[in-house]
Amino acid sequence: MTSDADGAVRTGRPETAESPGSSAYWPRFALLYGCGTLAATGLGKFAPIAVDLRAALALSLDQVALITSSLTAVAAVLGLPVSYLVARTAPRKALFAGCAVMAAAGLLEARAGHFWPLLGARLVEGIGYVAVVVAAPALIISMGGGPRRTTALAVWGTYFPVGLALGLFLGGVLSAFLGWRTWLVVQACTLLAVGTTAVLALGGRAPAAGGPDPAEAAPAPDRRTARRLLRPFLLSLGFATASGTIVAVVSLFPTYLHEVLHVPTSAAGTLTGAVSLTGTVGGFLSGWLLRRGVPVRRLFTGALLMPLGTAVAFLHWGGTGLAAAGAVLVALANELVVAAAFAMIPAVVADPADIDLANGLLAQVGSLGSLLGPPLAGFAVLAAGGWWAVAPTVLAVCVPGTLLLRASVRRAAG
Known part of the structure; x- marks a missing residue:
């Protein structure tokens, strides 16, 4: 599997848009997407209950912040190690194990009475989260090749913002009616139910026509892992x-x-959540463009729209509407790029056996970026003494990022 000089995907075999069993493809994909989305709700599930959590467990603001961010921190540390474990077991088992670990941790969080048990459960939940987001795209890839897979992987790239928005919204609504402990139980049980259904739906199935075939001779593996x-x-x-x-x-x-x-604090939070959710349109657009043959390197160049959107959002050129429009542009461009990155995982690996490791790299390094981004931008604002500093900071990050993305899909030497 290679990519041409413009980043268009070539799988090394004729690809058909449909294959036998295609009627079941999208329902199975929907279950995997549901697993990823529900796992991502864990990233936002504590923010709407922070006030109740602090009151019930006598937590400080710093402790709540640590509880909220620890899931991403675990992914930033353990993405690659967990991917090694996933690569050595059946992806279906890894997906179920990830969902089960997250659900068990969520139930323990609902029962926690102090900070340390809550933090411990949250760290365990992070391990399950990494397993889910590494195993699910591997299963999507195993379901078949062709344009359909490219579209599915691009859509998969929207799981994070959709799950985060759902966690924020549902956490606020359900905790108001049921209490924060019941909300955590509902989130955990729903994830386990969808994960179990997905594993059952995918069990005992042969690979779809046009997709990876275990009996097919894989390319000779390059033993130099670093280069691979x-x-x-x-x-x-x-x-x-x-x-x-x-x-x-x-x-x-x-x-x-x-x-x-x-803008009032509550309205500012609601508007930001709407911006994040609106950005998922960029992910679906990315899948549509890739399926129509638009070179992925052109989509990666869309990352340069993020500094432009940031300038509109933070330079106070107009009122709230213009600032929100700039933030929406950032979110749309981001999802366009993120979805394309997920879709390109099969194209950038030299050996199909490395797909799990590539998923782990994406999870770990991407989570590291999520951890470093806010403090870097915040430091720039404080050092410069104004919000104008956000735009040049984003520009300084996105230009090399765009070059890295484009370089990753160039034709391999030779």
């Missing part, structure tokens, strides 16, 4: 710049709206 994973690593680094940018923007935007444009 160079292109996935470049893709992951570029992906990290995009993920760091969007997390930084949505983290700082509510404060900017409140302090500069005098």
Whole structure:
């Protein structure tokens, strides 16, 4: 499997848009997408219950922040190690194990009475989260090749913002009616139910026609692992710049709206959530464009729209509407790039056996970008003494990120 000089995918075999069993393809994909989305709700499930959590467990603001961010921190540390474990077991088992670990941890969180048990359960939940987001795209890839797979992987790239938005919204609504402990139980049980259904739906199935065939001779593996994973690593680094940018923007935007444009705090948070959710349109657009044959390197160039959108959002050129439009442009461009990055995983690996490792790299390096993005942008604002510094900071990150993404899909030498 290679990519041409413009980044168009070539699988080394004729590809058909449909294959036997195609009627079951999208329902199975929907279940895998549901697993990823519900896993991502875990990233936002504590934010709407932070006040109740602090009151019930006598937590400080710093402790709540640590609980909220620890899931991403685990992914930033354990993405690659967990991918090694996933590569050595059946992806279906890894997916179920990830969902089960997350669900068990969620139930323990609902029962926690102190900070340390809650933090411990949250760290365990992070391990399950990494297993889900590594195993699910591997299963999508195993379901068949061709344009359909490209579209599915691009759509998969929207699981994070959709799950985050759902966690924020449902957490606020359900906790208001049921209490914060019941909300955590509902989230955990729903994830386990969807994960179990997905594993049952995918069990005992032969690979779809046109997809990977275990009996097919794989390309001779290159034993030099570092060189073999160079292109996935470049893709992951570029992906990290995009993920760091969007997390930084949505983290700082509510404060900017409140302090500069005098938007009430609650309205600023709601508007930012709407911006994040609107950005998922870019992911679906990316899948559609890739399926129509648009070279992925052109989509990666869309990352340069993020500094432009950031300038519109943070330079106070107009009112709230114009600032929100700039933030939406950032979110749309980000999802366009993120979805394309997920779709390119099969194209940048030299050996199909490395797909799990490439997924782990993307999860780990991308999470590292999400962790570093907000403090980097916040430091720039403080050092420069103004919100104008966000735009040049994003520009300085996105230009090399775009070059890394484009380099990852160039034709391999020779």
